[in-house]
Structure formats: structure tokens, C-alpha cells
Amino acid sequence: MNEPHHHSSLDISVGGEQALDLPARGQAGKRARFAVIVVALLLAAGATRTIVSNLMNAHHLADVTKQNAKQYVSVVQPVAAGADGRIVLPGTLRGYVEAPIYSRANGYVRRWYADIGAHVQQGQLLAEIDTPEIDQELAQAQAQRDQAASTLALAKTSFDRAQQLRQRDAVSQQELDDRQGAFNTDQANLAAADANVRRLMEMKSFQRIVAPITGIITQRNVDIGDLVNAGNGGAGHALFSIAQSDPLRLYLDVPQTYAHQVAVGQHVSVTEQELPGVTFDGTVTRTAQAINVATRTLEAEISLPNHDGKLLPGAYVQAALQTDAKGLLTVPGNTLLFRSEGPRLAVVDADGKVKLKAVEIAQDLGQTLEISRGLEATDRVVLNPSDSIADGDSVVVVAPNKTEAAHEAAKRSAT
Template identity: 40%
Template sequence: MPIERPRPRTLLIGSLSLGLLAVLVGGGLALRAGHAHAVAKWTEAEALPVVRTFHPAAAGQANDLNLPAHLEAWQEAAIHARVSGYLKAWHSDIGASVKTGQVLAVIDTPDLDQQLQQARARLQQARANAHLAQTTAVRWQNLLASHSVARQEADEKQANAEAARANVAAAEADCARLESLEAYKTLQAPFDGVLTARHTDVGELIQADSASGAELFRVADTRRLRLYVPVPQNYASAIRPGLEVSFSVPEHPGRLFHARYSGSSTAVDSRSGSLLAEFDVANPDAALLPGDYAEAHLPLPKDEARLSIPSSALIFRAKGTQVALLDGHGRVHLQAVHIALDLGDRLQIDQGLKASDQVIDNPPDSLANGDEVRESDGGEHARQA
């Protein structure tokens, strides 16, 4: 039986069908590859950390530095007993205004009184002995002139007279010492002020010159006060003559008081790293109290070289304080900076930054030098910190 051969038309149609099928398969594979590449590129881009940036701003007007401080009276004295005895009476209690020389209390000193009487009696005795010795010495000098006694004996009488005069001087000094102590039986205010403490009462035994003895009274002059402010070493240069500070105290919320610089310790305390500055405070209405805790507001001079950034931009690592900068190629550079002033939510930087730097805000903890990052669509590199 003869074999039927395909017609030429049929062969042409089959070839075209196969070609079309190949084109369709090839296009599909190419489209699939392109889509896969796009997905991979999108995934890679989304895997990059997204950051927001800003430019450092000029520090602008200097801020106040808030520091703890305390107030002390312009003058303050603890009154101790100089003589022993019993408290006979006190005349002023705490809160009383006193004047210079005003009597605060009287001490009864029977032992001292007896010692003074004995000293006065010894003085009289010494004076009598000195008078007799002097009379005897004069007589022996007259006898020596007539050669009735030996010169040795006359010289002895003269020496006795001189010794008697020395005994008189010693007795007078002892008597004057006890008389001076008698004056301390009365306790007096050393200056005008207010009695801020009384630690004794009538009949109490008073021990003089006792190292463990408590003060009997305390007097303070509160018409003026001293404000002491420990200034950190970094800001010691801000303390200068003519400086005025404001301060507040807890018992007067919302009220600011003012003080003028009067001096400083001129040395940094090695234990605290601070310079103690003293300011003079007027207190005409007695609103401020000695011993008050205060918060002083120290004005700082403006530094044009400083730049301001938010504290959220800082990175704390083993290499010290750093910030993350973004370069023009989207890569990170970690830059060490120096903090000139910490204002809490803001920092003033004096080393390590330029105004043109693009600083990353809230950098991720894992961010490393050279990492590639992507700036968010809402990136604020034009925003001033």
C-alpha cells in the first residue's frame, strides 16, 4: 500500500505553530526572570535600615545652667560656754531678734567666784610681802652705806624685794584672768541677728571648753545671705566679677531671687570636680532662710563655634561619644564628638561636627561604620536641629 506524504501546506502550518510556541515560551521565561530580578532588588532595598537625618544648627542664645546650691547666713556664730557652772537664766528664745551685746543667758559659777576671791587675797598678800621686802632692802642699803652690814647681805635683801615684786605681778595676772572669766558668766549676742537655736535651760550643768559639749545658742545675721554654688570644672570660666545669677527655693515656687558674684574658692575641688562660687543675696523681707536648698540658674556665655543637636542622635559605645553621619553615597560614617553643654533633650557640640554634616537621628543600635542605609521619604536633612 503506498505511503501518503504530507502536503507542503500542512508542513508550513506545523512549522509556524512550533515557532509561535517557542516565542511564547521564551517571552514568558524572560518576563518571569525580569519580575524575579525586580522582586530581588525591591527586597534588597527594603532590607536597608531606614533613617531620618538633619543638619546641626547654631547653638544660638546661650542657655542657663541649672545647678544645686545652698544658702548660708551672712554671719553665723555658735555660742558656747567659756566658764563652768549652772545656767541661772536665759532671756531670749529661738526666733528672737537680738542686738550686739544683748544678754542671752547668765551662768551661776560658784567655783569661779571662790577662785577669784582666793586670787584677790593672794594678790593682797603678795603686795604686803613686796612692801616689806622693799622696806627691808632700803634699810640694808642704808646700813651698807655706813659699813654696818656686808654687801652680800644687802644684795640678798634687794633680790628678795625684786622677787616679791614679781610675785605681785603674777598675782595680778592671775586675778585679771579670773576677772576676765567672770565676764563670761553673761552670754551676749556677738552681732545683730536672729536667735536660730537654744540648746540649754535653767539649772542645766554647763561644762566649759568641752570638746563634746553642745552649743548653747546660735545667732545668725539673715539680713544678707551667701549663696554657694558648686560650678562644674567645664563651666568654671563662666564665673567672673559682676556676674548675676537667679535662683529659686522650694518654699517659694514660681518666685525668682537674684544674687551678685562676690568671690570663689579659686580652686577646683578634686573630690567633686567643681569650683565653689559665692554670691551675695539681699534678704530685706526675710523670705529666705539660712540652710535653704536652692536651684541656681547660671547664665552661660554664647559660643558661636558650638552646634546644637538633639540628644537622640548620640551613640554611646566603647570608642566614646559619637554621632552617625550620612555621606553622599548613602553610607554611614561614625564621628566622635565632644559635648560642651548638656541641656537634657539638647546638646551643644564644640568639636567633631560641621553645620553641613547630615546627622542621623535615632540611629539603630546595630549601625556600623560603612553600612549602607536608606533615607526615609520624610527625611529631614534640611531640618535644623
């Protein structure tokens, strides 16, 4: 009877331990479910963050793309041409007289007396040439002249004697005529010999190279011992060059647009970049009275006094002519578009839209263009337009910085 009782107690003990494990297992299950929920929430939050981030990046990329698609341009307004009543043209100063000096005799340079920069007077000796061949030719010509003179003297004596004999009818008329013909021939031979001697003496005088004008030696191309030839052959360059620097000549190519406004006696203001703040007054002395077909310009000659010698022949200068350029507008040269239809300017309207205007260029002045048709004074012209710009493009006008604006203004005012 004791054994069943023993087994019963054991069963109760085991059942109690199982009953005690049930709450622990429930708590573990709750913790697991909580962890799963937390992980799921974290995953959902990460996914939501990723989706939101992708949407934000997509919107940002769209904004950047839209921003980059905009064209930013700088504009400038046309300026009335001749607003200051003048047009500035480049030119090169030339001596009033410029004389290259060549040798008229063949020989060797014996010595020279004037170098570059020397002020020389008309007739002043510049160099001497040794001419041995001419000396020998002159000696031969003088001997031939003496021979012709002796022959003429004999012919004259024979002719005079024949005349006397003819009076006594001692010789025939034919013989008298023959002696007279011989006398006339010898007389002509003497005249030819005299002319040849004078020619060679003139050639010998050319061994002295003298200044043909009063001026300044600008070039010396020979030295002692150099072989020179008569004229500009052989050596191919002048022995000396002389320029008369007071007054100076200035030749301008005036565009056809202003050709009718240039008159003889008109005053011209001349400036040189190397002499800032100094202005020289010149006068139009003559014009070509014809338009050059190749350049469509009128050549005008300006006389410029140079008493103090500040201006140098050959210097590059700018001359301002008083003009009246009504109706013309100027724009910078970097606004022009070259299209197959012709020259165009890109103009921005009030709505920020581009319009390509066909224009007619009156004159290309280098840094600026004069427009005679197709442009209004109120137009906003695009600077440095891209080749891809087209009608209807939307652009954003930006103001150039002060440095660029000042530089652009300085270039335009200088032009």
C-alpha cells in the same frame, strides 16, 4: 400434563420479581456513589480550607514577626547650649555671718533668754551659766594676791631699811643685794597673782553668754540645768547658733568651661522653687581664683540682699549666670550610652539606620548634657536607647505624644 404447566408459571413469576428488583438496585448504587462523591468533595474542600488557612496563618505570623522585629524609637534634636545666654546652677543660701556659740566656762545652765527665731542685737544676753568652780578659784586667787601684796610690802620695807643702813656702812653690799633680790621676786609674784585674778575674772565673765553679732537665733541646743564644758568639747555642739540674714551669701560651683566668664561685679538672677515668679538680683563679690582639682569647678561667692526677709538661710535655690557657650550642644541625659569604648549617642539617619557616635561631654548638668564634640545640630538623637542597640540597626521613628513632648520641653527649659 398439567404438572409441567404449573411449574412453568412459577418460574415466570420468580423471574419477574427478579426483573423488578434490578432498577431499584441500580438507583441505590447511584445514590451510594453520589454520597461517596459528596463526601470526597467535602473532604477535599476541608483539606483545601485547612491548607489555605495554614498558609494564611504562616503569612500572618511572618508579618507579625517582621513587625515585632522593628525597633520603635523616639528622637530629639540637640539644642545650642547657652542659646538663652545663661547657665543655671544650684546652690544653698548661707547667712552672711553664721556664728555657733560655745561656752568658755565649765558649769550648769542657770537660765536662757532667747529662743529660735529671735532677733538679737550684738552683746545681748542669751544665757547665764552657774560656775561654782571658777568662783572658788577666783576667791583663792584673790587671797593669794593679797598674800603676795603683803609679802611685797615687807620686802620693800626691808630693802628700804637696808639702803639706809648701807649708807652708814652698817650692812654689807651683799646683804643689800639679797634684800633687793627678794623685793624684786615679791614684786614679780604680785604681778603673777594679779594676772591670775584677771584671768579668772575673765573666765567668770564668760558665765554670761552674749550674742557676738546682730542676727537671728537659728538653733538653741541647751536648757536649764544642762552641763556645759568650755569650748566645743564635752557636749560636742554649740549652745546657740546665730545667722545674719541680710545680706545672704550664695556659693556656686561654676564648671571649668564657664570659669573664665565669671567676673566680680557680675549680676546673677536667683530663683527659689517655693517662690514662683519671683527673681532676686545678686552680685558676684569674689571667686576662688582657682579650679578645684576634685570637681573641676570654680567656687564663686554671690552677695544677695534680703531686706524683706523672704529668703531664708539654708534654702536651696538656683542661680542663672550670663554666659557665652558657643559651639556646645545640649541633649537630655537619658540619651547617653555607656560603652567600653566611651560615651556614645545613638543617631538615626535619613534611611532609618542607627549610627553610634562617639561624643565628648563638656559638662554633666544632671538632666542635660553639654556636648563639645562629636554631635551635629541636625542629628536626631535616640531617647532612652536600649543597651542592645548597635550600628546599622533599622529603626522606626515615632513622634512622642503631646504630653511627653511638653514634659520634655519643660525639663529642658528648666535645666
